[in-house]
Amino acid sequence: MISFEGVARSYGEVRAVSGLDLEIHERELCVLVGPSGAGKSTVLRMINRLVEPSEGRILIDGKDLRSVKAETLRRGIGYVIQGVGLFPHLTVSDNVAVVPQLLGWERSRIASRVAEMLELVGLGGPSYARRYPSELSGGEAQRVGVARALASDPPVLLMDEPFSAVDPLNRQRLQNEFLAIQRRLRKTVVFVTHDVDEAIRLADRIAVMKSGSLVQYDVPEILLERPRDAFVSGFLGSDRALKRLSRRVIADWMRPARSAGIGGDLASILCAKDGGYWWITDAKGVLLGSLAPELAACGDDPERILAAQNVAEMAIGADASLKDALSAMLGSGARTIPVLDREGRLLGEIGLGDIERASGSGRVAG
Numbered sequence: 001m002i003s004f005e006g007v008a009r010s011y012g013e014v015r016a017v018s019g020l021d022l023e024i025h026e027r028e029l030c031v032l033v034g035p036s037g038a039g040k041s042t043v044l045r046m047i048n049r050l051v052e053p054s055e056g057r058i059l060i061d062g063k064d065l066r067s068v069k070a071e072t073l074r075r076g077i078g079y080v081i082q083g084v085g086l087f088p089h090l091t092v093s094d095n096v097a098v099v100p101q102l103l104g105w106e107r108s109r110i111a112s113r114v115a116e117m118l119e120l121v122g123l124g125g126p127s128y129a130r131r132y133p134s135e136l137s138g139g140e141a142q143r144v145g146v147a148r149a150l151a152s153d154p155p156v157l158l159m160d161e162p163f164s165a166v167d168p169l170n171r172q173r174l175q176n177e178f179l180a181i182q183r184r185l186r187k188t189v190v191f192v193t194h195d196v197d198e199a200i201r202l203a204d205r206i207a208v209m210k211s212g213s214l215v216q217y218d219v220p221e222i223l224l225e226r227p228r229d230a231f232v233s234g235f236l237g238s239d240r241a242l243k244r245l246s247r248r249v250i251a252d253w254m255r256p257a258r259s260a261g262i263g264g265d266l267a268s269i270l271c272a273k274d275g276g277y278w279w280i281t282d283a284k285g286v287l288l289g290s291l292a293p294e295l296a297a298c299g300d301d302p303e304r305i306l307a308a309q310n311v312a313e314m315a316i317g318a319d320a321s322l323k324d325a326l327s328a329m330l331g332s333g334a335r336t337i338p339v340l341d342r343e344g345r346l347l348g349e350i351g352l353g354d355i356e357r358a359s360g361s362g363r364v365a366g
């Protein structure tokens, strides 16, 4: 646990942070949000002693940071710097290897750890390892930054706007990947962003800061339901109900789907009087498309109808959010969409009614 007790930091006249009491729980992902200049980066930099408090104290697991040597402290803390901060003259793999090297790990251990970390952030294979930062896209460079921070397996991770240089689509992909990594590794993460959607998507707990002070500190659901004041509700935006949907995972709300295998009598589906659609899968359960009397005439060739469908466009992954499902429905005009696992196998379906049900309920999946 990281505790701030009455912490302040001034730069001359400027109170960058003041009167901060904050407890960051072990193995939680705590997101600091707030407008530019609110003091977020300063809070982060005090945790690894790049900046010292002017008042108060900071404890990690009950131990005052001032009693730990800064170098020792930093080896136990992964740090992803605002604006990436890779070493330009080092290759990708050498960048990731920096801290393990400082720690004096054996060569072979470093090499396998670097390969493992690059794989983890989706940059596996020799083609990335040998490149220099200037040969990467902004998003790739930020992934390398994440791999580097994780390389020495530190219990604490500080991440200062780590995905800011990435376009919205890749940003969402990175967020999902990072969440999957975090579910496995369960680090204590302090993550800074001024993107509210990113905060809500990732956080176990959100600290809203304004002009150097903490305004509200709560789990996202409570923050969205009961913002403390006009500043917080203004910062969260008017679509708080939609944002709550982004916290709900499809897997928890989907229903079983009616499906048929490709080997069966598909022609009869198109001729059925009682109608309704069927999801069609191959022998492994991978979704191939859907068939329904309303989609074609009795006597049409089912395989031709399936071949013309774009499964990737109609379906959604089970780990996506209900907000994602809603946009997919609005985008495709379908009231019900199939839910797939990562291998493309049909798990169930989710409909507008399920989303209504979820928005009405105060209970949150988790």
Ligand SMILES: Nc1ncnc2c1ncn2[C@@H]1O[C@H](COP(=O)(O)OP(=O)(O)OP(=O)(O)O)[C@@H](O)[C@H]1O
Pocket (backbone or CB within 6 Å): 011, 014, 015, 016, 034, 035, 036, 037, 038, 039, 040, 041, 042, 043, 082, 194
């Ligand atoms: N080294 C410094 N010298 C003087 N003032 C500083 C210094 N570092 C930060 N400040 C001031 O402290 C305040 C908080 O800065 P900080 O970098 O923590 O904000 P932030 O919330 O991270 O903002 P952003 O979202 O723009 O990154 C700002 O007013 C900033 O100008």
Ligand SMILES: [Mg+2]
Pocket (backbone or CB within 6 Å): 040, 041, 042, 082, 160
């Ligand atoms: Mg900052």
